[in-house]
Amino acid sequence: MPQLNTSPWPMVILSMVVALFYIIQLKMLNFSFYIIPTSKSTKMQKHSTTWELKWTKIYLPHSTFQ
Template sequence: MPQLDTSTWFITILSMITTLFILFQIKISMHLFPMSLQQPQQMLIKQKTPWEKKWTKIYSPFLSHQL
């Protein structure tokens, strides 16, 4: 029965990890990140919705049948 030769495993795993690290570094470096971490403040204008324009009252059907 032949023996499994594991003498090259260390260099193979080490080179694989190194290659993955370099590839991830290149991939991350291609992204554009903002210079400032603070987001610009925008003026928030509240839009009125149709149901805010008029007052409505909601009646529960269960409340109308009480004695």
């Protein structure tokens, strides 16, 4: 039974990895990345409402003893 010659395998594997790298790079050139839009004002807008001016607590009604 003849033996399998394994001497060219490292060169085949290396050339395959290089070819895949170039193919991926060419695919990435055609891909368009979306730019995240930045907001014009970085300050938070403060809404004026009446319930923000004071602290309120809500209590449960007192239990009645019978």
